[in-house]
Amino acid sequence: MKLQFWGVRGYVPTPGAAYLRYGGNTCCVAVHGTAGELVVIDTGTGFCQLGDKLMEGEFRQGRGELTLLITHTYWDHILGLPFPGVVHTPGNRLNIYGPDSTRGSLKMVYDGILSPVYSPVYGLANIGATHSFQPISTEPIQVGGLTVRALPFSRRKHSPIWAYRIEEGERALVYITDVRYIDDQIWSQAVGFAHKADLLVHSAPYTRDEQVEDYGHSRVEDALELALEAETRRLFLYHHAPTRTDTALDALVMHYRAEVVALGGTFELDAAREGLLVEV
């Protein structure tokens, strides 16, 4: 299978000349199975350009199907859904999985961002694509030859956060974002979930020196330590802070590659960048 990054930024879209190489769209990745399966994780603004790309193929004729996995419903993970043509073309099918919260269902959230207050679409009922919403659970989901597993990191009941692991045969990728490892239990769950993954995509907007306040975000060091302890083969830092220019990200990766060596790690370390296609 292959993973392609379509949005790698956290918090807010970040356009500008200083961000062109890594990109300014918010969270969205596409996972392509060997048999043509398509699974998309998060619908940040990166989903708009992915949607345009998909419209070059069967989605233009209304014969496309994709599975969406939503980690949580903060803006940077949902904002792209209303815009691309794939969503508005009758015949396309969207199978959407994600967490409901104490404030309402995932469907209600997406319906809300399409409400007349925010959008001329006037609600989910008016999008062209056939769509279904399923609350995510720890029961595995099968998408063709891909097995999807999910893990809750639900310390905020009004916006629970889940992580995803996708397996194809012996290969596995893990996607973890917006998580703070506040105790040993959550840490050991994460280590088990990411165990021996070929690819770990992990949010890392700050370093421990930069952010001591806990707003629920993981730090670069968290991602490194998880990759080390879970024995993953490759780590992509993800959900970059809007302040992180291309030059700053280059420097960050160089610095932490040395750190990986100092820690005795053997995994490859990179920063996720928009458009990059990775063979898992």
Ligand SMILES: [Zn+2]
């Ligand atoms: Zn986020």
